[in-house]
Amino acid sequence: MPGDLVLEVRDLKTSFQLHKQDYRVLHGVSFEVARHETLCVVGESGCGKSVMTLSIMGLLPENATVQAQSIRLDGQELTALSPRQMNKVRGRKMGMIFQEPMTCLNPLLTIGRQMTEGLKLHLGLGKEEARRVALETLKQVGVSNPEERLRQYPFQLSGGLRQRVMIAMVLSLNPRLLIADEPTTALDVTIQKQVLLLLRQLKHQLDAGVLFITHDLGVVAEIADRVIVLYAGVKVEEGGVRQIFEQPAHPYTIGLLAAVPNIKSEGYTLSPIPGTPPNIAQAIEGCRFHPRCGRATDICREQAPALRALAPGHSAACHHLEVRP
Amino acid sequence: MSLAPLMTLNKLKKRFPLGGGRSIKAVEDISLTVFQGEKLGVVGESGCGKSTLGRVILQLYRQTSGACVYYGKSLQEARPRYFAREVRKLPRYQRRADKAYQRSLQVEDQARAARAHMEEFSAQASHRETRAYNRWSRRADRQAFRALELRKQASRQLREGSRTVGSLILSKDLDQVQQLYTQALHQLTQAHQARRQLLRLGRLAPAYLPDSEKDMPEHRAAAELAQRRMNQAMDSARAALAQAEGMKHQNLLMLTERCGDPAYWQKLDNNQESGINLGKLSGRELRDVRRDLQMIFQDPAASLDPRQTVGRAIEEPFRIHTKLDKAARKARAVELLEIVGMKEEHHGYYPHQLSGGQKQRVGIARAIALHPRFVVLDESLSALDVSVQAQVLLLLNDLQAQFGLTYFFITHNLGVVKHFCDRVMVMYLGHICELAPAKPLFDRPLHPYTRSLLASVPVPQVPEFETDEAPLMGEVPSAVSPPGGCVFHPRCPDMIPICQAQRPPMVEAAPGHSVCCHLYTKDSLEEVAHEPGPAL
């Protein structure tokens, strides 16, 4: 895995200015994505997972400040790039798929136009050549009669199809990193399954890593190789997908797994995590999870825990990690 | 869970016209009984009509056809105006039924005459004669068909009438029946007025209110008088209805050939509605019944007015439906906030100061404010985070136990349904696919759609091996022109030829487990018993 890293993020801190006040959303998050790997970022609303992807893409609004020790994409340091240079990387080397397929495509332009503009811009392809590539990628993501689709407008396609078009649009440029921000949340379960399977197949075919954002642990189990759990802007646990689901260490991860009503389990009891996720305006001393944590003691209220390694590739940030046999 | 029905849907249909004779067929022929105190889960993908169904039940949309009968309130309590109208129409139903039947007899005679003509032709007929023969034959068929239609019309009229008086619609003394009903209705009006007065005096407040609220000494005399008036009126109304009841199955008018058949009487008696047909209520009557029927919406933020404090939002139903004064309203609102696990201080908050879960709690508080009996939850938890979702589910469970609520729980989240609902209904393109108690449905789903749906749900467990085939290919077809036969057949992995041609009937494949699929109709039912569907 080392040496084959597609994305390396060190100490990412993002904050927003609102009414002349600074609100920090990400409190120093580090992670990396390797080639042919899917890294899932899970967390509840407001944990900063979307802000994280937008920080990497450089798509945040102007009132946001991104600070990071380093964001390396395929060996290239992104933090040092000018906006113009960033435009060359964005779309070309990293592509992004969003949550709402209904609104993510321009309603007034044909699918063909929207698919080919990136190809023309980044690869300098001619009209015909770009069209051919677009057709091929549409076929690759399982879109039926692609010729016709290229002529159609977004409103003529269903949600599942639009999401496939979005995926094709990103893949046609053969990026090194694919960022997917809740790409299946707005889809029905049967369509979601189709799209997830597609993404899993593509992962093997592509020369890229996938950064997959979701709040749905079921989706994580299905698609992830590695998982990081984000809570209130802090990475609380990181591990392989089996480690996270079978030996979760952080109380938040454990609580989250227990709260999901699982259709395959019997005798499930509703066990919520008390309280609500904090909003960004709330300042929390010590461990950011302690107000909702059953294990919290004085040290949790005073001192933020550091990440501790539990097993190779598995670490968690908690003062009260149970020693694993 | 008692098995008393609370709401019955009878062939409920909702279409949204698009113009040009096309329409979105959102809900098609849904028949269903919701029992008191049950948590009925309604699942399906977007566009399956589950949300529309919820709204039609609450009469937020009026149904295109079919009926929605509510049993939570007796006809006496609600005293809907349509009932009086129906009573007035009784003789008309009888007359029309008679007319249609007589006409059908005549037409039948004509058909017979046409047949007789046909027999006059010889076997070796000329070309011209053959043409004439065909003409007569066509006429005979047409007449026979018409006679059948008229027969149906007659029984339809009788059925309409029986909704009000059961088999009494066959009585020779329908005038007298009508009179008795009118009399009863008059008494009910009196009772209703007395009841309203009692309500105004705070005597009939919801059961969960403290007794001190109900007992206001200064009104005691008035209340007692109203109570007496109500009891008297109810007694005489009951007496009149009982007298009418006594006339059942006697002195029958032979309207059609089935009139002497006790089985038919039974059928007509069963038709008699003891509940309230929500679709026939006037706007004002509906508003009265709405206290019992509440809805909790998906987006907790959008269903609250951003410029209204939480307290005001919760007090709103009291302002509309009761005459409580300001202090009493506030006390009630604070009480409700505590019931849904919030604090008194939240009374003065604005929605933007609350988290998503808290907003949804406010929505719940507002919905239960008037002590409803039937609550439609339309994706009420979908906007919430999982950790908070479970909190709200626990709250809903508590409330149900405390107030005996009945939930119509619309969602796409099958995990929640499995662990929260007693019974589950699976919908696809406006139709019911499967209806069963939660456990058998998840353990042994019968309908191919249910099976694929369950197989598609992502499970928070790392799968042992990776599958490459999605359980269900393609997408939901348009509800404007749904496929013929079984609506699911184009995507069905187990399709058999009959699925394209015929809509499957609803069959009870196991006790309480109904499925709408050709694989389980009579002929194939035995095989299924030996060959259980794949366990999930």
Next chain:
Amino acid sequence: MAKYILKRLGMMLVLLVGITFIVFGSLFLAAGDPAQMIAGASATEADVLAVRAALGLDQPFWTQYWIYLKNLFSLNLGMSYITRQPILQEIAVRLPYTMNLAVAAILLSTLVGIPLGILTAIKRDTIVDNLLTTTSLVAISIPNFWLGTMLMLVFSVILGWLPSGGMTEFFYTPLGFSQAILPAIALSTATIASFMRIGRSAMLEVLQSDYIRTARAKGLRRGSILFVHALRNALIPLLTQFGTSFGALLGGAIVTEQVFVINGVGTYLVNAINTRNYPVVQSTVLVIAALFVLVNLVVDLVYLLVDPRISYQ
């Protein structure tokens, strides 16, 4: 598509007939006896009756209206009471001046207002934005006759750069331009401001939409995001505004023509009202209304070009 156009045309016809009814009906009810006016002050009772009969004014309302409609379809707008000339001819002479003014003004509004709208949207919350948004508020509230007079005072009387009134040529000739520029500015100031404000809010909304984020994620250049993706979407609300603004411009032209002494339809209408020349008032109002309806029809058809969703409904 053809069905949509036909439907629009049909609706336009119904609308026009409705307008004729209102115009005709309201003047039928208006005070004053046209027959008396035509016959003159010294006419006898019998003369007036004769005139009335000759003009068909003694017929019942529906008959008169029917005759009026029939005449309209043969493009006969009637005679002016004063000049005894066919009204159609008189309008045909004056309409080009009014149209000249209106087209110049709408061009000015579009060419200045929309770019300003885009500019303020991009430069949101900067000094440029604040300055322009405030100015636009002032511009909307200035009455155009006052602005016209002031412009005339400054540029014609004091500076002597431009003629103070009159219009003899179309605005694309040098002389026509110098004649049209002041009235066009006076007329279009409010429209420029409203185009700018609507353009700004439409653009801001579009710039925050998901598909603009997608476009940015694709690494498109700022220019192509703005002009390929954003502008087209922002044009839709502007188009609606274009249609309604044209009506406002025609109304404003009536006043502006007075200020700048332009012998257009507006002046014609005002004179007709002053002299109770009912057929002229009727016809002028009808022509202006028809123009307005026509422009809105064109706007509806342009929607078809801009928004593919319409033709598929």
